[in-house]
Amino acid sequence: MSEQFSQLAQEASNWAIPVIFVLIVVFGAIKRVKVYEVFVEGAKEGFNVGVKIIPYLVAILVGIAIFRSSGAMDFLTAGLAPLLEPLGVPPEVLPMAFIRPLSGSGALGVMTEGMKTHGADSLIGNMLSTMMGSTETTFYVLAVYFGSVGLRKTRHALPACLLGDVAGLTMAIVICNLVFR
Amino acid sequence: MINWIWLGLIVFGVVIAAATGRMDVLTKAVFDAAKTAVELCIGLIGIMALWLGMMRIAEQAGLTAILGRILRPIMVRLFPDVPADHPAMGSMISNIAANMLGLGNSATALGLKAMQDLQSLNPDKETATDAMVIFMAINTTAITIIPATVIALRVSAGSTNPTSIIGTTLIACSTATVVAVTSAKLLQRHRAYRREQSHE
Known part of the structure; x- marks a missing residue:
């Protein structure tokens, strides 16, 4: 079915x-x-738009690459896990929460890896899948969209969108704890 | 804010890499990322041209105006600064619809068309308008009716119930959208983000 x-x-x-x-x-x-x-x-117009985005995307992707390759995420995950576990956040899903707004392919990797280790139909597997779909790759989207029209001053775009990410990821964890446990 | 986050990503990343001895990995990642960024943009050019062409036909035929009219009551409330008959309304709706259907790059191309239309209403070409930020809030929390990629990966991971997450995903991403749009509406009046003196 x-x-x-x-x-x-x-x-x-x-x-x-x-x-x-x-x-x-x-x-x-x-x-x-x-x-x-x-x-x-x-x-x-297609060509101009594509070329216009390049500097914005280079800036954002390089920033994210530095953060990811440094192992800073393991550091954050290890620090936050003991605080969040009593609230129903399995430590295994924390990397997803950090990477989802930063990198789409990175998040897909975390999801696939997690499903391989814990099973796709486990609580963690379902939670990772739901978190994956709960929001978009915020930094990438903002860079591409604002870059395409040459905007540099983004005002409240980032804080508003990141609040949305936090809400979506939190709701994903809460709802999965209710439905799949 | 984006200035601080970007600075943070770089400084925090380099310090941690120095402490954990991963400078070689980091250096390679930096150059790979710069290369990927350009490849992504070049890849987008063809799709962008395709959709800009199609949308031009749709516009001249009056199709986007029809789209705009259907959802007028919602759109006017969400984007009070955009005239109800403006092409931006139609292109924003096509982008949101394409996102809902999970059309990936096509959705992006339509979204960039919408940004161009919104930019034509912008008096200050370097600063985002309220309408643009609301549009980004909807976009970065994109509601997908059927998360096809996730379902496909669940199938290949051996799930016996790959579609189990459709309901939970819908609830989570609608929450994200509501919170992002509400925050955008509330923050646009905040002193730090007001247009006249926005300093970011």
Whole structure:
């Protein structure tokens, strides 16, 4: 049943983009838009956007790489684990909490590793999976989005988004303790 | 704040690496990261061009305006500074929808289109607007209806119930979205973040 469901989900996302393309092009043609010419006109901007993001992404990814490769995370995890364990936070999921806003591929690695060690259907496996989906790679998203329009002053974007991350990750831990224990 | 966090990542990282003797690993990671950053951006160019082209057709055909109209009551409340008929509304909705469907890079391309549209309303091109921050709050806590990547990895990790986490994920990420948007709304009036004298 759930196997079929995940196949269905896969199928749906295979269909989504071609269907959207057809919809746009056909609707455009009906409205007498010169579809090819207008497409090319719009697509021109693509290069500039990609290039504009480079300095922002270099800054953020280098900062994150220094932090991750230094082993600072093990340090933080070891320090916080004894404080958080009585509150229902298994020490095994703490690395996920730290890495989720910083690196998408890093978080996927932590999740896969954790499921291999503890089993995908264990409390920890379910908790890691839920934490993975509970929020996005905040630093990467902010760098790319603000970078694409050349914004340097981000105001309250980072604090607001990080509060969201903390809330999502906390809720993931709480809800999994209720559902999967 | 981003200045402090960036400084912190670098200084804290280098000090810890020095203490644990991992300077060689760190040096390699720095250059790898710089290279990856450029590769990611180059990779985005094609997808970006594709969606910018498609969105231009959608705009001229009036499709994005239709999208904007459907969700108008919510959008106007979330983004009071954006005129209800502005193309930014339509492109933000397409980005949020693409994120919900888990379309990855396409969602990013549509989101960057939305940022361009929002930037066209921005009087100060270097400072984020309230609308942009709200949009980022929704985006960095993206609600995905079906977390396909996580489910696929659970299947390959031998899960007997790979979809068990759909419900819990939805609850967790809606919490994240509500908190992020509420914080953005509350913080935008805070002295430290007000537009006139934002010093970050």
